[in-house]
Amino acid sequence: MSSTTNSSTHHTSTIGAIGAPSRRNTELALLVFAVVIPVFAYANVGLAINNQVPSGLLSYGLGLGLLAGVAHVVVRKFAPYADPLLLPLATLLNGLGLVIIWRLDQSKLLQSIKQAGSAAPRQLMYTALGIALFIAVLIFLKDHRVLQRYTYISMVGALVLLLLPLVPGLGANIYGAKIWIHIGSFSIQPGEFAKIVLAIFFAGYLMVKRDALALASRRFMGLYLPRGRDLGPILVVWFISILILVFETDLGTSLLFFGMFVIMLYVATERTSWIVFGLLMSGIGAVGVASFEPHVQQRVQAWLDPMKEYTLSQQGVGGHSEQAMQALWAFGSGGTLGSGLGQGHSDLIRFAANSDFILATFGEELGLAGIMALLLIYGLIVERGVRTALAARDPFGKLLAIGLSGAFALQVFVVAGGVMGLIPLTGMTMPFVAYGGSSVIANWALVGILIRISDTARRPAPAPASNPDAEMTQVVRP
C-alpha cells in the first residue's frame, strides 16, 4: 500500500490494491474448529462402543492438530493470501474420515473377516504423506503458471498413468475393476493422480485452442455447431475414456475424465453446444459399452434392482452385489438424525465398508442431517475452487482451477450417487473421507494447487510504484 502519511494529496494507491486482507487468522480459527470436531467424534465413538474415552484420544487429536498446524504455517509463509476455507474444510473431511475408519476398525465383525482392523493408523500415515505433498506443492510450486510449460508432457504422463493398470504384471484386477497397480507391497490407484495431471494438460491445451473451438462454428437451431476438425480433441478424449471403460471396466474413472474435459471445454469456449455434445457422447458410449461388457451390465442390474441382486446373492445363486441394497438399508435405518456415532450396523456391509461405502456409515450414524452437512462441506470446497477460478487473472489458472474443482465435484457425485442408488455404482473413493492412500494423497495435492492458484489470484496487485512518473512527481512536491 502506498504511504498515506505523506502530506501530499497525490498518492498513488489504486483501488484494486486495497481490500484483499490475508485472512490467515480466520483460517487458523476455522482450522482449530476443524480439528476439534473430529476429536469430539472420536470421543463419541469410544464412549458408544467401549463405554470409555478412547485411550488414543490425545495422541490422535495431537496428530491431526500437528498436521493441520504445520500445513497452516506453510500456507502462512508461502501462500499468505490463499483462500481461508480450503485447508480447514479438507482437514475436517480428512479427520471425520479417520474417525469413521477407526470406528469400523472396532467392529468385531469386520475384524473377524479381515476386512478392517488397523486401517485407521495407516490412513493417518497416508494423511501425513498427503499433507507432506500439499506442503511440497506450496513450497516448490511458486507460481502455477509454471505448469503451463508442461502441457504436453502432462498429456503423456496422464496417458501413461491411465494405462498403467493395463500393463500385465503391474496392474491388478481387484473385484472386477482394473484400476490398481502393485509396486512391492503397495497398491496404487494411478487414476487419482492422473486426474490432476490431466487437468494441467486440458488447461494448457484449451487455453491455446479455445478461440478456434469457440469462434469457428456455424449456428444451427440455437446451437453453435463446431467445425468437423475441431471435434477432434473431444473425440480423442471420448475414445480414451471409452477405452478405460472397456479395458479397466471402471465407469467412474471414465466418467470423471470425460466430464472434466467437457466442463473445461465449456468454460473455455462459453458454448453450450459442447455440453450437449458431451452428454450425447457419454450417453452413447455408456449404453454402447454396457451392451457388451458383462461387468458394466452387472453394475447396471444392481442399480436397477438392488433387492433382486441381494436376494440372489443371499441364496448363493448368482447375484453380484449385495452391497447396493445394504447401503440403502443403512441410509434408511439412519433416518433424519442418525443412530449416533458408533451405534449403527453399517459394518454389515462387509466388503469395502470403509472405502467405497463409507458414506453409508455416515448416513446411518449421522443421518440425513449429517450427510447433508458432509455434502455441503464438499460443496463448499468446490465453491471455493470455482471462486478461485473466477478471481484468477490468467486464463490458464482459471481453467486449471475449474478443472480441478470440477473433477473433485464429479468424483463426489459419482461416489455419492453410486452409494445412494442414483447412478450405477462404481469403484471410486470419496475424496478425503474414504480409506485409501492414493486418494488422500492425490486430493491433498489437488487442494495444494488450488491454494496456490487462489494465493496468486487474491494477492493484491503490487502498489504502482512501477509508475516512475508518479514517484518523481512526489519527490519534487514541497
Add this chain to the structure above:
Amino acid sequence: MSELTLTVMRLGFLAVLWLFVIVAVQVIRSDLFGTRVTQRGARREAARPQQAAARQQSAAPPPQRGQQGGQGGRRGRNAPTKLVVSEGTLTGTTVALQGQTISLGRAHDSTIVLDDDYASSRHARIYPDRDGQWIVEDLGSTNGTYLDRNRLTTPTPIPLGAPIRIGKTVIELRK
C-alpha cells in the same frame, strides 16, 4: 454409557457439524470481494483504514485544507466527487475521487482496466494537482486522449462534465 448421554452427544455432534458449515458460509460472506469493478461499488469506509485516511486528506474539513496552504476552499463547492464512464464497454462504472491518481489503460493494474482495442496499456492518468484541481495527462498513448475534441499534448485541467475520450471509452467527472 447412559442412553441420555449418547443422545445428547449425537445431537450435539450434528449441531457442531452444522455450526462449522454455518461459520464457513459466514466466512465466505465476509470474504466476498469481487472483480475490481464491483469492489469499487461495494467499498465500505469503516473497513478500509487507508481509504479513510486518503479521504481525510482530499475531501477533508477546512482546517486541514488550511494546513496545505489555504487553497481549494474557493472551488470546494464545485469539486467533482466521482468519475463516471459514460460510453464504451465499462459504461456505468464510477470511481469515487478521493485524491488518488486514477490510471487508465489496458494494463491489469490500472485503476480502470479498459477493454478497448484502441487504448494503450498505460494510456492516461487523472490526478489532482496541489490545488485539488483534477488534471488529465496522456501517457504517450498510441491513439491519444481527447478532452472535448482536442487531442491532449500537455497535462490539462478537466472542467466538470467535459468528456474525455480514450478509444471507444468516454469518461467524465461529475459532482
